[in-house]
Amino acid sequence: MPRDEETESGVKARYADESYPVDSWVDGETVTNDIDESFDFVVVGTGAAGAVAAHTLTCAGFSVAMVEEGPWIKTREVGEDVYGVFKRGMRDGATQAIEGRAFMPLLQGRAVGGSTLVNSAIAWRTPADVLHDWSKDFGLGDTLSEEALAPHFDALERDLSVKSVDDDVLGENNASLLVEADKRAIQANAIKRYEKGCRGEARCLTGCPHGAKQGMNVSYVPWSLAKGARLFSSCRVDKVIVENGRAIGVLATTTHVFRARATRKRVHLRARHGVFVAASTIQTPNVLRRSGLRSRDIGEHFQAHPGIACGGVMSSPVHMEFGASQGAESTHFRKTDRFKLETISMPPELCAARMPGIGTELMDKLDRYPNVAVWAVQLRAEAKGTVRKGWGGRDVVNLTLTKNDLTRARTALGLMARMMFDHGAEEIWPGVYGLPSVMTSADQVALIDDAPLDPRAYSFVATHLFGASRMGPDPRSSVVGLDFATHEAKNLFVVDSSVFPTNLGVNPQHSIMAIARCAAERVAANAKRSAVA
Amino acid sequence: MTLMSFEKRWAHAGLSAIYPERAHGVRVTFDHVDASLDETMLVVPWRSGMGLRIAIWMVALSPIWLLMRLGTIASVRAVDRQRALGRLISHRNYFVRQLALLFKAFGALWVFRDVKLREAVLRRGERLITLKRKDAGHAA
Ligand SMILES: Cc1cc2nc3c(=O)[nH]c(=O)nc-3n(C[C@H](O)[C@H](O)[C@H](O)COP(=O)(O)OP(=O)(O)OC[C@H]3O[C@@H](n4cnc5c(N)ncnc54)[C@H](O)[C@@H]3O)c2cc1C
Numbered sequence: 001m002p003r004d005e006e007t008e009s010g011v012k013a014r015y016a017d018e019s020y021p022v023d024s025w026v027d028g029e030t031v032t033n034d035i036d037e038s039f040d041f042v043v044v045g046t047g048a049a050g051a052v053a054a055h056t057l058t059c060a061g062f063s064v065a066m067v068e069e070g071p072w073i074k075t076r077e078v079g080e081d082v083y084g085v086f087k088r089g090m091r092d093g094a095t096q097a098i099e100g101r102a103f104m105p106l107l108q109g110r111a112v113g114g115s116t117l118v119n120s121a122i123a124w125r126t127p128a129d130v131l132h133d134w135s136k137d138f139g140l141g142d143t144l145s146e147e148a149l150a151p152h153f154d155a156l157e158r159d160l161s162v163k164s165v166d167d168d169v170l171g172e173n174n175a176s177l178l179v180e181a182d183k184r185a186i187q188a189n190a191i192k193r194y195e196k197g198c199r200g201e202a203r204c205l206t207g208c209p210h211g212a213k214q215g216m217n218v219s220y221v222p223w224s225l226a227k228g229a230r231l232f233s234s235c236r237v238d239k240v241i242v243e244n245g246r247a248i249g250v251l252a253t254t255t256h257v258f259r260a261r262a263t264r265k266r267v268h269l270r271a272r273h274g275v276f277v278a279a280s281t282i283q284t285p286n287v288l289r290r291s292g293l294r295s296r297d298i299g300e301h302f303q304a305h306p307g308i309a310c311g312g313v314m315s316s317p318v319h320m321e322f323g324a325s326q327g328a329e330s331t332h333f334r335k336t337d338r339f340k341l342e343t344i345s346m347p348p349e350l351c352a353a354r355m356p357g358i359g360t361e362l363m364d365k366l367d368r369y370p371n372v373a374v375w376a377v378q379l380r381a382e383a384k385g386t387v388r389k390g391w392g393g394r395d396v397v398n399l400t401l402t403k404n405d406l407t408r409a410r411t412a413l414g415l416m417a418r419m420m421f422d423h424g425a426e427e428i429w430p431g432v433y434g435l436p437s438v439m440t441s442a443d444q445v446a447l448i449d450d451a452p453l454d455p456r457a458y459s460f461v462a463t464h465l466f467g468a469s470r471m472g473p474d475p476r477s478s479v480v481g482l483d484f485a486t487h488e489a490k491n492l493f494v495v496d497s498s499v500f501p502t503n504l505g506v507n508p509q510h511s512i513m514a515i516a517r518c519a520a521e522r523v524a525a526n527a528k529r530s531a532v533a
Numbered sequence: 534m535t536l537m538s539f540e541k542r543w544a545h546a547g548l549s550a551i552y553p554e555r556a557h558g559v560r561v562t563f564d565h566v567d568a569s570l571d572e573t574m575l576v577v578p579w580r581s582g583m584g585l586r587i588a589i590w591m592v593a594l595s596p597i598w599l600l601m602r603l604g605t606i607a608s609v610r611a612v613d614r615q616r617a618l619g620r621l622i623s624h625r626n627y628f629v630r631q632l633a634l635l636f637k638a639f640g641a642l643w644v645f646r647d648v649k650l651r652e653a654v655l656r657r658g659e660r661l662i663t664l665k666r667k668d669a670g671h672a673a
């Protein structure tokens with residue numbers, strides 16, 4: 001149990017996000033004057049990529065500014081209802097969607113810590129086969145080899161305390177997937193996560209109320225501040241200033257969800273050695289465009305892991321509100337069928353939205369919430385899409401799943417449905433339009449095998465995002481070079497998953513952090529060398 | 534973008550069909566809905582706000598075009614509200630269905646801000662009782 005400690009500001013610090021030098025955090029929501037400051041490096045975004053890059057640069061002895069569009073939501077402020085976090089901590093109040101033949105909700109954090117504030121903290125090293133493809137098919141050579149990344153994974157795992165979910169916080173939703181997988185000889189395991197002292201509150205999606213989940217908001221961000229970095233939260237970077245082909249700083253504007261535009265202030269942060277853009281796969285392409293970059297490859301080759309859930313009512317209590325939010329997984333089908341199975345504890349409001357029916361039918365189901373289990377599939381979709389700039393500067397994301405993707409999704413759904421019935425489900429909800437919304441026997445699952453191959457029939461959600469500012473040696477087919485600098489502007493580095501040539505088939509945060517760490521370490525070494533020269 | 538009071542009335546009426554006030558031990562209150570509607574319209578971008586407004590209008594007028602009843606969702610009987618919403622949620626047209634699902638999903642976020650409703654649905658107490666029974670079993 002964390003203890004209260006006295007901080008410099010006199011506040012009793014119980015959590016890591018309360019312990020930092022008082023003047024290291026500038027909150028854009030309360031700023032009253034324009035700002036103009038100078039640093040060695042400016043890092044845009046404080047998610048998985050930005051926070052790690054900032055920490056690495058700070059530890060290398062550079063002065064660093066972290067600029068984040070969203071607010072810093074502290075552990076003490078974390079509530080239980082999903083509305084609260086969607087309103088303050090998610091981009092567009094969680095109403096973003098990928099467009100294409102069907103709409104696909106797109107969830108992204110917009111807060112200090114980025115999406116790690118609301119994610120499940122699942123840690124997966126980049127699979128060797130993916131790195132091999134990047135090296136051979138996309139010309140990355142040894143830039144991101146297993147050997148190059150291994151020390152970074154090691155360090156991250158130490159810092160963020162990566163470990164498998166303990167038995168005593170596994171919970172029934174997670175345990176049941178492991179039991180069923182075992183019966184079918186499907187390889188499955190308890191998930192490895194970034195956590196220190198998880199109490200199995202199943203609330204990772206709304207932010208951990210105990211500061212146990214090691215999101216960037218309670219780890220690398222406050223750790224960087226403690227080492228001398230500065231944080232500008234609620235400050236949206238409008239553009240990177242590029243002069244004579246070189247990035248020299250950023251221009252930002254303070255933001256406040258509930259306050260008029262007129263009260264906004266200008267923030268000018270100068271960067272002596274460079275600017276790191278880590279605004280995520282979706283926002284980075286338009287930050288680059290607003291900064292004057294013109295590469296035709298910006299916004300191309302976007303990929304995702306669309307997720308789809310299958311819920312059901314079990315014959316005995318599951319109590320999803322207890323256990324690691326996501327505690328069991330199987331990568332058994334990753335290479336053969338391009339999908340990964342995961343459990344996911346859904347809070348009542350998300351369950352209500354996903355449950356079939358309305359009125360009394362819906363309330364009957366809600367009444368059985370303690371017996372509800374939800375499992376999900378992450379699909380390594382082959383579909384490629386785009387991230388463009390829309391009207392009013394909006395990020396417009398387009399992706400339509402292919403027939404192959406949909407065939408794999410329905411295979412996975414059918415498998416989960418069968419496993420749930422084997423585990424004693426009284427009914428399951430496949431969530432596919434055109435099929436019965438409630439299935440009460442395993443015989444009906446055959447219908448899923450023939451479900452329509454139309455993306456509009458399914459309810460996918462996207463949280464894992466890749467590409468759109470790809471890395472590669474050739475400026476004609478990539479945006480970022482092998483040194484992480486854009487081909488067009490010197491000292492403008494991109495370090496988030498927008499540089500990934502493809503998606504992964506496993507959860508991306510660990511890969512993103514390791515690559516950002518590797519990039520920051522190399523850039524820092526170069527900056528030191530050139531300073532000496 | 535802000536909603537007019539009649540639009541909020543429609544939203545209430547539509548949500549009361551999806552989440553009826555009383556069923557089993559679960560009691561739904563709509564105490565948080567008005568404030569949440571205002572806040573949501575402020576927080577989400579213009580396009581999403583417009584989508585929500587269109588969804589509310591679609592729900593409001595659904596008795597007319599789906600049930601041939603002269604009246605808005607707020608003025609028809611509770612059973613007709615449920616019939617209209619039921620048809621919207623499973624409508625053949627993808628856009629109609631998506632807007633209805635958007636309305637249902639937002640409604641869930643708003644009504645579940647009520648702590649009592651959340652507790653009634655979660656029934657955490659039952660889990661603790663089950664655990665205690667299990668522990669007692671082991672001890673025996
Ligand atoms: C609900 C959910 C669950 C997930 N679960 C997992 C999981 O368990 N394991 C896993 O590996 N992955 C998970 N992911 C995905 C993972 O969190 C992301 O892939 C990862 O956080 C992306 O890192 P990033 O730094 O690229 O972007 P983000 O973490 O999204 O951070 C980008 C940050 O940049 C800020 N920003 C954007 N534009 C600007 C601008 N113009 N100016 C200033 N700041 C800006 C944003 O506000 C944001 O805070 C999940 C994602 C979600 C949404």
Ligand code: SF4
Pocket residue numbers: 195197198199200201202203204205207208209210211212213323324325
């Ligand atoms: S499961 Fe609960 S206690 Fe554990 S990390 Fe997630 S929110 Fe925190």
